[in-house]
Amino acid sequence: MRITFQEELEQVEAALQEEGDYVLRALRAAVNALEQADPELANEVIAFDDEIDNRYFSIQEGIQSLLARQTPVAVDLRLVLAMLHTNLHLERMGDYCVTIAKLTKLVADAEPDEGLVQAFEEMGQRAEEMIRIALGSFQRRDLDAASSLVDLDELIDRANRRAVERVLDFGADAEKREWGLRMILVSRALERIGDHAVDIGEQTAYLVTGEFREFTDASHPS
Amino acid sequence: MPAVAPIEIAQAREAPLSAAGREAVFETRGLTVSYGKALAVAGVDLSIYRNLVTAIIGPSGCGKSTYLRSLNRMNDLIPAARVEGEVLYHGQNIYADGVDPVEVRRRIGMVFQKPNPFPKSIYDNVAWGLRVLGMKDDLDGRVERALTQAALWDEVKDRLKKGAFGLSGGQQQRLCLARAIAVEPDVVLLDEPASALDPIATSKIEDLMHELKNEYTLVIVTHNMQQAARVADMTAFFTLERSESGGHGVLVEYDETPKIFTQPSDKRTEGYVTGRFG
Numbered sequence: 242m243r244i245t246f247q248e249e250l251e252q253v254e255a256a257l258q259e260e261g262d263y264v265l266r267a268l269r270a271a272v273n274a275l276e277q278a279d280p281e282l283a284n285e286v287i288a289f290d291d292e293i294d295n296r297y298f299s300i301q302e303g304i305q306s307l308l309a310r311q312t313p314v315a316v317d318l319r320l321v322l323a324m325l326h327t328n329l330h331l332e333r334m335g336d337y338c339v340t341i342a343k344l345t346k347l348v349a350d351a352e353p354d355e356g357l358v359q360a361f362e363e364m365g366q367r368a369e370e371m372i373r374i375a376l377g378s379f380q381r382r383d384l385d386a387a388s389s390l391v392d393l394d395e396l397i398d399r400a401n402r403r404a405v406e407r408v409l410d411f412g413a414d415a416e417k418r419e420w421g422l423r424m425i426l427v428s429r430a431l432e433r434i435g436d437h438a439v440d441i442g443e444q445t446a447y448l449v450t451g452e453f454r455e456f457t458d459a460s461h462p463s
Numbered sequence: 464m465p466a467v468a469p470i471e472i473a474q475a476r477e478a479p480l481s482a483a484g485r486e487a488v489f490e491t492r493g494l495t496v497s498y499g500k501a502l503a504v505a506g507v508d509l510s511i512y513r514n515l516v517t518a519i520i521g522p523s524g525c526g527k528s529t530y531l532r533s534l535n536r537m538n539d540l541i542p543a544a545r546v547e548g549e550v551l552y553h554g555q556n557i558y559a560d561g562v563d564p565v566e567v568r569r570r571i572g573m574v575f576q577k578p579n580p581f582p583k584s585i586y587d588n589v590a591w592g593l594r595v596l597g598m599k600d601d602l603d604g605r606v607e608r609a610l611t612q613a614a615l616w617d618e619v620k621d622r623l624k625k626g627a628f629g630l631s632g633g634q635q636q637r638l639c640l641a642r643a644i645a646v647e648p649d650v651v652l653l654d655e656p657a658s659a660l661d662p663i664a665t666s667k668i669e670d671l672m673h674e675l676k677n678e679y680t681l682v683i684v685t686h687n688m689q690q691a692a693r694v695a696d697m698t699a700f701f702t703l704e705r706s707e708s709g710g711h712g713v714l715v716e717y718d719e720t721p722k723i724f725t726q727p728s729d730k731r732t733e734g735y736v737t738g739r740f741g
Binding site: 243246247312313314315316317318319450451 | 688689692724725726727732733736737738739
């Protein structure tokens with residue numbers, strides 16, 4: 242039995258789940274800062290990204306060491322590769338939270354559109370749920386739950402398209418238009434977080450089945 | 464606007480060698496070998512394909528060496544050994560009445576764990592089998608070709624008449640390989656050929672296997688799983704099935720090597736290759 246190796250694998254996987262928890266905190270805080278037009282909270286989100294990055298690097302190092310020293314194969318190899326990708330997806334999600342926080346600071350003085358802010362709150366909740374499902378299905382090796390992320394992603398995608406339409410309706414009001422253009426980027430960031438959650442689901446599917454595939458393929462829509 | 468041609472992104476990659484469409488050099492059917500009353504390996508159905516490296520892996524006592532030695536009737540040399548089932552070599556049962564084991568071993572050469580050169584010169588080690596088999600035309604040329612194929616020629620060409628024991632362990636093993644291929648066999652069986660060698664000598668043997676499979680069919684038994692992963696196209700995993708009388712070897716899984724090392728079908732294979740076994 243390769244006890245040390247198994248322990249090291251478990252440690253890296255635990256660190257990955259912890260990184261996921263940090264991303265959830267960053268996302269909640271980023272959406273709250275936007276909703277409450279709170280630049281201080283936005284600053285905290287930006288600073289907090291260092292914590293996510295530190296975890297990202299330490300997981301990366303752990304994986305490097307596992308590959309160099311333990312030569313994982315079969316299910317262990319699939320786990321290591323799936324963690325390598327998932328780590329990057331989580332780090333990217335953290336970066337999108339920073340994007341939302343920076344945009345929040347830029348529009349701190351503008352008058353928000355209540356309907357759109359409410360839409361972002363809902364998108365944020367959906368994105369959080371997707372991250373939870375992505376992390377949970379990875380942890381449980383649950384292929385069905387991982388596959389369900391595709392349908393949830395469709396809901397965020399639709400919300401993103403509605404947000405764009407609403408901003409287009411702002412028309413000639415210059416101040417509102419600037420706010421709206423920045424909010425399109427917020428909407429896009431939330432939508433991308435959903436995409437990364439789907440990607441983590443695909444890593445779970447790879448881990449379970451050993452097959453590389455995308456749940457959906459943007460270049461070959463079904 | 465002109466029609467846009469689809470961009471060719473998917474290039475034909477060099478496909479890994481697979482068994483599909485290849486000729487089976489060996490087919491063993493229900494192969495069972497016992498030593499006296501002790502069953503060593505039981506019921507092995509396995510096909511070994513031409514110009515591939517096939518690795519046999521598994522824990523100690525799983526019968527992998529016994530299986531290998533049954534492929535050229537080496538077990539005949541052990542008095543109590545009994546073989547049941549069939550070993551079909553190009554469709555011919557090599558255990559059938561009237562088959563000459565010496566002829567079998569000419570076509571199916573073997574290299575062992577410990578280099579075992581004869582106490583003769585380097586040249587005579589390679590030439591010996593050729594002389595025995597009467598392949599005496601162009602003896603020098605045959606010896607040179609065998610030593611070249613075994614990647615040893617440059618190192619020994621100036622001391623061919625010197626004793627083989629003056630060579631390093633790795634050189635001696637390549638000499639044994641040269642001796643095996645000099646008689647132009649069809650198959651070379653390798654029983655732990657690198658386990659007594661240092662990493663550099665090991666990698667030379669592994670490089671050689673990549674070269675040699677173009678001309679020969681290679682079957683290697685190895686304890687070193689990573690060696691199997693590196694050199695083999697196909698990998699067979701044997702394990703020890705315990706029973707009241709002790710236990711015997713069985714074939715668990717046989718597939719393309721990448722499959723065995725990324726997503727084996729059988730939990731026992733996965734347990735072994737990931738090191739969770741036992």
